[in-house]
Amino acid sequence: MMNTDPFPVAPPPVPPKAVAQVKPAHPLKEAGTYAQMFFLAAVAWAAVVYGKTEAFATFSIIFSSIILEAMPFMLMGTLLGGLVDVFLSRERLVSILPKSPGKAIVLAAFMGMLFPVCECAIVPVVRKFIQKGMPLGSAVVFLLAGPIVNPLVFSSTLVAYAYSWETAILRTLTGAAVAIGIGFLIHSVISEKEALLPETRPLKNGCSHCGSSDCGHDHSDLSGRPFSKKLMAALSHGALDFYDIARFLIIGAFIAAALQTFIPRQAFFSVASGSVAAIALMMILAVVLNLCSEADAFIAASLSPIGIPFTAQMAFMVLGPMLDLKLILMYMSVFTRKMILILSLSTLTFVFMAMLFMEGALTWL
Amino acid sequence: MAVKRLLPALVLAVWFFALAWLIRDDHFQLFLKPDFKWLIYTGMIISLVLTAGLISKGISRMPVPKHAWIKGLILLLPIGFIFSAGENTLGEYALSKRVMVIPGAAETPLNPTITSPAPTPVENKVSETTNQEENQSPAPVSISTLIREFDRFNGMPVQVEGMFAETIDGHDELSAVFRYFITCCAADAQPVGVFIPRPEKSELKSDDWVRVSGRVAMRQMDGYDIIYMDLEHIEAAEKPGKNAAYIFN
Numbered sequence: 001m002m003n004t005d006p007f008p009v010a011p012p013p014v015p016p017k018a019v020a021q022v023k024p025a026h027p028l029k030e031a032g033t034y035a036q037m038f039f040l041a042a043v044a045w046a047a048v049v050y051g052k053t054e055a056f057a058t059f060s061i062i063f064s065s066i067i068l069e070a071m072p073f074m075l076m077g078t079l080l081g082g083l084v085d086v087f088l089s090r091e092r093l094v095s096i097l098p099k100s101p102g103k104a105i106v107l108a109a110f111m112g113m114l115f116p117v118c119e120c121a122i123v124p125v126v127r128k129f130i131q132k133g134m135p136l137g138s139a140v141v142f143l144l145a146g147p148i149v150n151p152l153v154f155s156s157t158l159v160a161y162a163y164s165w166e167t168a169i170l171r172t173l174t175g176a177a178v179a180i181g182i183g184f185l186i187h188s189v190i191s192e193k194e195a196l197l198p199e200t201r202p203l204k205n206g207c208s209h210c211g212s213s214d215c216g217h218d219h220s221d222l223s224g225r226p227f228s229k230k231l232m233a234a235l236s237h238g239a240l241d242f243y244d245i246a247r248f249l250i251i252g253a254f255i256a257a258a259l260q261t262f263i264p265r266q267a268f269f270s271v272a273s274g275s276v277a278a279i280a281l282m283m284i285l286a287v288v289l290n291l292c293s294e295a296d297a298f299i300a301a302s303l304s305p306i307g308i309p310f311t312a313q314m315a316f317m318v319l320g321p322m323l324d325l326k327l328i329l330m331y332m333s334v335f336t337r338k339m340i341l342i343l344s345l346s347t348l349t350f351v352f353m354a355m356l357f358m359e360g361a362l363t364w365l
Numbered sequence: 366m367a368v369k370r371l372l373p374a375l376v377l378a379v380w381f382f383a384l385a386w387l388i389r390d391d392h393f394q395l396f397l398k399p400d401f402k403w404l405i406y407t408g409m410i411i412s413l414v415l416t417a418g419l420i421s422k423g424i425s426r427m428p429v430p431k432h433a434w435i436k437g438l439i440l441l442l443p444i445g446f447i448f449s450a451g452e453n454t455l456g457e458y459a460l461s462k463r464v465m466v467i468p469g470a471a472e473t474p475l476n477p478t479i480t481s482p483a484p485t486p487v488e489n490k491v492s493e494t495t496n497q498e499e500n501q502s503p504a505p506v507s508i509s510t511l512i513r514e515f516d517r518f519n520g521m522p523v524q525v526e527g528m529f530a531e532t533i534d535g536h537d538e539l540s541a542v543f544r545y546f547i548t549c550c551a552a553d554a555q556p557v558g559v560f561i562p563r564p565e566k567s568e569l570k571s572d573d574w575v576r577v578s579g580r581v582a583m584r585q586m587d588g589y590d591i592i593y594m595d596l597e598h599i600e601a602a603e604k605p606g607k608n609a610a611y612i613f614n
Contacts, residue, residue: 069396250443
């Protein structure tokens with residue numbers, strides 16, 4: 001009998017045998033948890049020791065500013081993600097993909113227009129798509145382009161760059177082009193068997209924010225339910241998505257604010273003296289800072305006055321949503337190490353080449 | 366377990382109230398440009414809606430997130446920093462990590478080393494009434510107007526207000542009067558203002574709001590244009606508003 005309660009009172013009791021079979025947490029995941037605990041302890045210590053200093057006040061202002069500008073976009077993203085999760089059937093979306101792999105790859109680059117999720121939320125969604133039979137090349141393209149080619153990221157880029165339509169459009173198109181290029185490469189050099197983890201098996205009931213069926217809330221089919229129940233389920237999904245992923249934005253903003261507070265901006269120039277060096281520097285920053293695609297444009301734009309070239313800012317905005325430290329960890333839940341290595345190297349190479357091309361084109365123009 | 370179930374809703378509710386507090390008395394303008402009020406309202410509405418979605422089914426039916434306490438504490442962290450920032454704005458410390466340039470005049474930063482000509486220290490000119498050369502009284506202008514329309518004021522005596530930076534890193538003979546030019550938020554703040562010779566025997570402290578007058582001219586610092594004022598008068602002034610340090614684009 002189908003479960004009609006979207007929020008079960010309590011999870012079913014776990015039989016003793018099942019407890020014995022519980023898989024231990026991955027060491028990297030445990031390390032991540034400890035790192036977050038250490039982060040909180042370090043912040044508390046710093047607040048006690050340095051709370052009265054001008055540096056701390058400056059840090060507080062910069063950190064708060066980044067968060068206040070980015071958080072509404074994060075909330076919008078998780079709300080829309082929740083609505084899409086409940087009201088739009090993913091199977092239906094996959095079924096409309098063209099049979100031709102090439103056409104499917106190109107089309108997948110623009111699926112973010114229908115699934116406006118940031119990179120934190122997209123990995124479980126893509127995992128779900130793959131489990132539902134989406135071709136690997138198309139899935140990779142959606143994974144890479146989805147957090148860039150979507151209306152929320154477009155609007156946040158627009159706002160961050162003082163309503164510069166050219167910048168927002170260029171970011172969208174560059175993200176799509178790079179993702180399509182990598183999609184064709186992946187499609188031709190690695191098989192699904194080599195690329196996907198064996199345990200990436202179809203789930204009967206999985207949800208996009210947790211990627212599994214044991215996250216504690218309902219994954220049952222909501223079709224046929226009253227609109228109000230669907231809406232509440234969507235809001236609940238959105239809220240839990242926010243609770244799950246907003247910390248990555250906060251930690252990223254914290255690191256960005258610390259860099260802005262303590263490192264003299266001239267130090268950037270000693271490293272990023274030329275366009276190529278600046279592009280490389282900003283790509284490293286994108287990987288290290290782990291910013292949300294709905295917020296990274298604000299960071300990139302804030303670096304403009306210190307002389308970071310436009311192409312380097314663009315490299316930051318295109319690479320960040322495709323590859324950063326937290327994403328690499330998240331990719332480990334879907335792909336094999338070989339696939340992650342190919343994906344990482346090809347993403348770095350494609351973005352770097354695209355920015356060199358853009359730099360040349362802008363200089364020529 | 367009940368508290369863990371409640372945490373996501375509690376965190377969202379705390380965010381709602383924090384954003385509401387920021388709207389009150391326009392506190393958010395200490396962090397964001399005034400045009401972005403809609404962002405704060407949007408955040409408030411969505412956090413409220415998501416909270417309602419979570420609590421609509423009752424506490425006992427809420428799911429329990431993994432590592433709920435860690436996630437919750439990290440999500441609440443920025444609110445602590447927002448309140449700890451209080452009524453402060455960016456000041457001299459932030460200036461020391463940034464470079465003061467004329468927007469649009471230089472694509473690359475300044476190293477504040479004046480090569481030619483070197484400024485002469487001002488002696489006993491603090492809070493003194495001075496003669497205005499050629500009977501020209503200094504025109505009171507805002508720093509933003511001075512920067513944007515410098516050609517109008519080049520070589521003229523002017524009076525500007527801003528924050529005082531007692532020293533410039535590596536240049537004991539220089540001080541500055543500055544404000545921050547903001548495109549979106551305080552994170553992209555770019556200092557703009559005038560360099561002045563360091564006043565002697567001054568009781569002024571860094572970050573004090575000051576009024577200065579003197580003749581302004583463009584000078585070169587390592588090949589870049591800066592605005593330098595031959596200081597004639599400097600005095601403490603009342604700060605016009607809590608976010609007066611910022612010039613919003």
